[in-house]
Amino acid sequence: MASDPLELPGRGCPRRLHCRVLQSPLAGVSDRIFRALVRRWSEQALLFTEMVNATSLELGHGRAKVEELGQETGPIAVQLFDHRPMAMAEAARRAEAAGAYWIDINMGCPVKKIAKKGGGSGLIRDPQLATRIIKAVTAAVQVPVTVKTRLGWCGSDADPLSWCLQLQDAGAQLLTLHGRTREQGFKGSADWGAIAAVKQALTIPVIANGDINSPDDARRCLEQTGADGVMVGRGSMGAPWLVGQIDASFKGQPIPPTPGPLERLLLAREQLLALVEARGDHGLLIARKHMGWTCTGFPGAPQLRQQLMRAPTPEAAVELLNAAAASVATAAAAC
Ligand SMILES: Cc1cc2nc3c(=O)[nH]c(=O)nc-3n(C[C@H](O)[C@H](O)[C@H](O)COP(=O)(O)O)c2cc1C
The missing domain is CATH 1.10.1200 (Non-ribosomal Peptide Synthetase Peptidyl Carrier Protein; Chain A)
Structure with missing residues (x-):
């Protein structure tokens, strides 16, 4: 399974993943130069831009983050965040025109000033707005639209199953699930069991995220969650070879050595x-x-x-x- 391609239909513009490990969006880290290093170890992995604010894009700021995609090789998704559906739709159109492999919507960022306005993890508390954003973005582009999110806002009211089912019903074609709530930030361990339950309930592909720092972690995570793939974040910081190592391990190929x-x-x-x-x-x-x-x-x-x-x-x-x-x-x- 871990070596079969995964296909997302889009709206007439299907996209195929030949690699079941994804490099996560990392604000302040996953810029073009970092991505070029990751690409050196993994030609086929899907990489993500840092999250891009749709309103800033509208105002003309941060356009390079989207427009520089044209200089890169291999599949790269653009991750957008905002609480305004029309701004998100417009930003998605711009990203698609610049060559985004697909559009990912950030519904997990815990940063207060973003969540307070209703973007990032703030959308977990407003599923109706989340639905409107997914529908607006999906209607604006041909490429697949995906969502990256967390298990819930806080432990006491988290209901990952109904939250993720709503995202699927709204039209998300793939979900990346970080196995923590917004309240947890990065504390504690990622709950791979909760990701497994979501994977069982959804029909769209689910990518498991959280605490995957080696090919062994990645294999264990796939086994425990039954997910369609994994995404690595912090483990790749200072280790742009990690995605390539996991990819090789999934494909049963020799694992490239960790640089000395x-x-x-x-x-x-x-x-x-x-x-x-x-x-x-x-x-x-x-x-x-x-x-x-x-x-x-x-x-x-x-x-x-x-x-x-x-x-x-x-x-x-x-x-x-x-x-x-x-x-x-x-x-x-x-x-
Ligand atoms: C420095 C840093 C920047 C991040 N930036 C983003 C981002 O732009 N978009 C996003 O969806 N998640 C972002 N995240 C969260 C990661 O993508 C990932 O979901 C999280 O770190 C859990 O995965 P890990 O345990 O493999 O690190 C960021 C995390 C860190 C540490």
Whole structure:
């Protein structure tokens, strides 16, 4: 099963997934440069843009997040959020025209200022508005429309079955379910049992999400949930190879090795340089968190990460990475 393609009909524009592991949308992380690294290990996985605010798009902000899709290879879905159905429909049209493989609607983001306005996880409390948004977006585009959500708002009133059935009835063609409530944020363990119950009740494909950090986790999650696929989020931060490793494992192929210290340092440098080229000096600020996640697993790594966080310029950061790479290479040669 885990190696068969999955097909979503869309409205006359079917889309096929040849890979049962999806790279999650990660605001502030899954930009074009990160996605290019993930793509290196996985040609076929569906990747997602960071979530894009439909109202901002309407006002002309953040258009690059959608328009740069044209420069990339492989399937990439655009994830949208907002509480205004017409703005969502217009943003979806724009994303489809830019090459979105499909449109995903964010109904899980716990950020207060988004949920308070009724977007992201706020829609869990207003299923009628959620339905109107799905219908408006579905009517606006030919490609499939999917939803990513959580089990409910809080533990006491969570009713994932009826919530997810409503999303399906409204026209969502696939559901990604993060096995936590909005109240939980990222605390506790993802409830794969609750995802299994939803999968049993729905006829559309269900993708399980939450706490999948290795090919073994991914296999266990598929077994326990019966889901049609898995999505990985935090586990891929600093590990753009994880999706490719899970994909290979699902397909019964050799799992690509986890890069060693030298490869990680070179990857961190490559990502830093690409970010600075794309975003100027601000690229260094974005690169800091990636370098912090990637530069691990060798003697002196904690000190290097501290120095990188304080590096005042991209050149200074590159020098630190070069020096660390040279000492890692020397140590390896001496062994
Ligand atoms: C830094 C960060 C940014 C995120 N941004 C988004 C986002 O833009 N859209 C979304 O639907 N979920 C977002 N999420 C949630 C993840 O996609 C995912 O659902 C969650 O982290 C659980 O999966 P995991 O246990 O594999 O990390 C974000 C999570 C993190 C940690």
